[in-house]
Amino acid sequence: MNTTPTETGALDIVIFGGAGDLSFRKLLPALYMAHLHSRLSPETRIVAVGRQNWSREEYLEFIDKNSPQFIEKNAFTADDWKRFMDRLVYVSLDVTAASDYAKLKAVCDAPMVRVFYLATAPSLFTQICANLSSAGLVDAQSRVVLEKPLGTDLASARAINTDVARYFDEQQIYRIDHYLGKETVQNLMVLRFGNAIFEPLWRAPYIKSVQITVAESVGVGSRAGFYDGAGAMRDMVQNHLLQLLCIVAMEPPISLGADDVRDEKLKVLRSLRKMDLADIKRDTVRGQYTAGASEGAAVKGYLEEDNVPAGSRTETFVALRAQINNARWANVPFFLRTGKRMQKRQSEIIIEFADQPFSIFGTTAHHEPNRLIISLQPEESIQLEMMVKEPGTGMSLHPVKLGLDLQQSSDKRRAEAYERLLMDVIKGRLTHFMRRDELEAAWMWVEPILDGWQALDDKPRNYSAGSWGPAASSALMAREDLSWFEEV
Incomplete structure (x- = not known):
């Protein structure tokens, strides 16, 4: 494994939809590559949020079964994958239930940068952001990543933008397009x-x-x-x-x-x-x-x-x-x-x-x-x-x-699109969003x-x-x- 100095400080990357296709096909493989090449600090955690009532061990078993096939074969080793899996935390919650966010708060209570990646249906974006704010998880260091499509027309896109802006400033919002x-x-x-x-x-x-x-x-x-x-x-x-x-x-x-x-x-x-x-x-x-x-x-x-x-x-x-x-x-x-x-x-x-x-x-x-x-x-x-x-x-x-x-x-090395954009989010660079x-x-x-x-x-x-x-x-x-x- 590369032992060059890391490019980032400690942070929590919280993925809503942590057991979804986007997560195990794209996001976790991209973060594995960043981990492999020492682009993440040792203290950085990946907190997967899902509706499945799983233990951490059950989540790791699911990811271990589904994600490795989407990682470059010449970059995958069992030891590196195990060290990467050590970063993963799983929180089971209903994203629409504000009271459930106390479980996420208990996991992410340390003062550090938090990146919230909303790999969910856009119809849930507003509710997730409101519940994160109510739980005291949003501060000036927080960043939120919104997956496409953002709305189905101009009115719905404006409504989502307006609602998310109640909790995050424009400089904290990363509307991602992997192209x-x-x-x-x-x-x-x-x-x-x-x-x-x-x-x-x-x-x-x-x-x-x-x-x-x-x-x-x-x-x-x-x-x-x-x-x-x-x-x-x-x-x-x-x-x-x-x-x-x-x-x-x-x-x-x-x-x-x-x-x-x-x-x-x-x-x-x-x-x-x-x-x-x-x-x-x-x-x-x-x-x-x-x-x-x-x-x-x-x-x-x-x-x-x-x-x-x-x-x-x-x-x-x-x-x-x-x-x-x-x-x-x-x-x-x-x-x-x-x-x-x-x-x-x-x-x-x-x-x-x-x-x-x-x-x-x-x-x-x-x-x-x-x-x-x-x-x-x-x-x-x-x-x-x-x-x-x-x-x-x-x-x-x-x-x-x-x-x-x-x-x-x-x-x-040429990083894949999601790895490059995730690193931009972590570093606070908005140009490609x-x-x-x-x-x-x-x-x-x-x-x-x-x-x-x-x-x-x-x-x-x-x-x-x-x-x-x-x-x-x-x-x-x-x-x-x-x-x-x-x-x-």
Whole structure:
């Protein structure tokens, strides 16, 4: 185990929903990696709160059975895992019962920083915060982490924000979006603002279009109960995709300070052109997967999944065209796309540069536009696609890619998104978390689209599991003589 000095002082990390999927799949593996690399002080404890009436030993048995499979194999050792498990405490309580919080108070009574991670349904956020405050567990050092989705519309998001703000100041609230913890996403800031070759061209008229795709090969699985009330627009576009759009499109902040960065992201959200019914009908596509094949196996359609209501119109796919009304992005279309049961798991940003105004190679020469291909998952890489001469006596052209494999670019360990963001919370760094006005501005753009679909009685178009979505999403691009990148 690494014995370098720890990066933090003693604190309690209290996870509500400590036995839930998010905890054993993401949070505890992330905290194990932080522990393994001596990023947590020896005195730091992880206090799991759950409704299950378990003893600490029963909780440890559950975690020991479920979490290790989500830890990098080359990072897991039995001794390190045992030392990590020594940090875990379990408190069984009903989060809606204020009197139960005396049990948590008895465990967390020492004066130290407390991080409360609410890995629960957003409908419980207000009650948990109120009960923590009543139990005397909230002070000026406390921090609270709110998992997405924060609300189902603008009104519910505002209500949750207002209620949580009764007990925590804005500087204590961390609205987490794990996409903002990805190394490549954070590298976008450096790519744009740390390289003179890109920033002068990062605008109209030098950029022709921008594509942002977050595709999943999995279906809704055990999340069907939640997902059917949310859909792809609320689950993915309102947060992940709009955050990626903000980082691609923002103006240079005056510093890397949290509010300076978030001020610029907010300006992007406020500059998004609002859609009316005609825009929604023309510029958005909803889809829902039907039976097909995924990763070589037959899979059922969304309506056949467990806990999905018969005849549900919930979208599992969204593609849309967005426009940013400012000078930098005048007339540059942004195409956003996300879906479940798509051909493969892939998240990428494609910056397509404008064509040369005049080609000396003639109209018959093969010519592809220059593209910057930023891959976020499953691989993390940046590639610049450019034209070169084919070998021979003529002047035939073909595209090649100049590639940077970010995973091979440094010998330093690359922390996973949740580990990076959890360490930011522990250190009190807010840059990669959404501010209240930023979240509400995202809802102000998304909500009219949701309302428009309802007003238009829009039914999702079918697409086969294992495909790239409905044909209408390709038509959305073709209308402007463009194609999704995998179709090129």
